[in-house]
Amino acid sequence: MTQAINQGLDNQNPDSLLKENVILTTLDALVNWMRKGSVWPLTFGTACCAIEMMATYASKYDLDRFGAGIPRATPRQADLMIVAGTVNHKMAPRVKRLYDQMPDPKFVLAMGGCVIKGGPYAKYGYHVLQGVDRIIPVDVYVPGCPPRPEALIEGLFRVQQKIMREKILDRERLAARPKVFDGREWTLPTGPPKKK
Amino acid sequence: MDTSQVFAAIRERFGGAIVEENTTNRDPFVKVAPASLHDVMAFLRDDPRFRCDLLSLVSGVDYGDDLGVVYHAESTSLGHVVVVKADLPRAKAEVATVSDLWSAANWHEREAFDLVGITFTGHPNLVRILTAEDWVGHPLRKDYQFPTEYHGIVCEFEGIHDGTWAEHTGEQLG
Numbered sequence: 001m002t003q004a005i006n007q008g009l010d011n012q013n014p015d016s017l018l019k020e021n022v023i024l025t026t027l028d029a030l031v032n033w034m035r036k037g038s039v040w041p042l043t044f045g046t047a048c049c050a051i052e053m054m055a056t057y058a059s060k061y062d063l064d065r066f067g068a069g070i071p072r073a074t075p076r077q078a079d080l081m082i083v084a085g086t087v088n089h090k091m092a093p094r095v096k097r098l099y100d101q102m103p104d105p106k107f108v109l110a111m112g113g114c115v116i117k118g119g120p121y122a123k124y125g126y127h128v129l130q131g132v133d134r135i136i137p138v139d140v141y142v143p144g145c146p147p148r149p150e151a152l153i154e155g156l157f158r159v160q161q162k163i164m165r166e167k168i169l170d171r172e173r174l175a176a177r178p179k180v181f182d183g184r185e186w187t188l189p190t191g192p193p194k195k196k
Numbered sequence: 197m198d199t200s201q202v203f204a205a206i207r208e209r210f211g212g213a214i215v216e217e218n219t220t221n222r223d224p225f226v227k228v229a230p231a232s233l234h235d236v237m238a239f240l241r242d243d244p245r246f247r248c249d250l251l252s253l254v255s256g257v258d259y260g261d262d263l264g265v266v267y268h269a270e271s272t273s274l275g276h277v278v279v280v281k282a283d284l285p286r287a288k289a290e291v292a293t294v295s296d297l298w299s300a301a302n303w304h305e306r307e308a309f310d311l312v313g314i315t316f317t318g319h320p321n322l323v324r325i326l327t328a329e330d331w332v333g334h335p336l337r338k339d340y341q342f343p344t345e346y347h348g349i350v351c352e353f354e355g356i357h358d359g360t361w362a363e364h365t366g367e368q369l370g
Binding site: 127 | 326327328329331335340342343346347349350351352
């Protein structure tokens with residue numbers, strides 16, 4: 001058997017052997033390729049866009065093909081926060097709190113018209129947060145009402161492209177990402193207001 | 197059971213409390229004085245002729261001058277719907293709660309309090325239910341002022357209410 005292997009090696013051109021069996025890459029590309037292939041999203045759907053997000057996870061449009069198919073219920077284990085659905089002023093401190101609880105490096109994908117600029121509630125929505133980028137930094141915007149699953153998949157691709165562009169040695173830029181966006185702190189109410 | 201018979205029975209028992217009665221609408225209703233509302237609703241629930249065991253809806257209304265409440269009480273066994281209304285003065289919009297008769301009224305009355313500002317006396321937990329706990333104002337009133345900011349967040353889409361939207365975005369409002 002060893003003779004057969006040696007014969008096989010002797011008969012082949014070393015250049016083509018190298019081409020077929022050796023990969024050269026940068027550490028940046030390799031590490032980022034591994035990172036982008038396993039972006040774990042946080043299950044965060046508030047309204048109708050959540051239905052399209054669920055459809056994207058399901059078997060027809062399957063987000064798991066791209067590594068993003070296990071949504072984490074806890075922000076502590078999530079890389080990507082897909083904010084799908086209208087965010088109210090009542091919900092806004094909770095969204096901010098979940099974003100703060102996600103560990104770095106984290107990304108935010110704003111899905112749907114409501115979280116981009118208020119959507120259909122932009123003019124008369126007194127209680128609608130006019131765009132979730134008023135409280136957290138957003139990396140990718142996916143417009144639509146709701147966006148089709150293909151559009152959400154493209155949004156995920158844009159997040160992956162962002163990941164591929166990062167460099168390990170660029171630690172200052174990575175460290176300078178805002179950890180608490182604009183320092184706004186809310187105190188969430190701990191229960192119903194006290195009766196007078 | 198025919199609604200006119202229901203109204204006749206209410207008139208017989210609470211004659212003085214009825215303010216208005218309308219049987220020609222698609223949804224006939226009887227409007228009572230707010231002070232006797234709780235007794236009328238208890239009568240509708242307990243009387244064996246009507247047995248309104250399901251409260252479908254409690255709505256708060258702003259009629260422009262006055263506020264009001266509308267109750268839709270249904271009977272699952274006898275199959276009729278009774279609509280009872282009450283007009284409340286804007287300065288003192290108070291009415292007794294019916295959450296001790298039907299538990300469903302608990303959240304419906306919280307919504308009417310939150311959005312229209314009607315106080316339900318005797319309610320076990322009358323706090324805001326839809327808007328944030330420290331929201332100011334009652335949004336579904338006709339004289340509601342749109343907030344400009346909430347905890348430092350700008351509430352409105354820039355310039356949409358004072359007409360300067362085109363300057364902010366460079367686009368034209370249709």
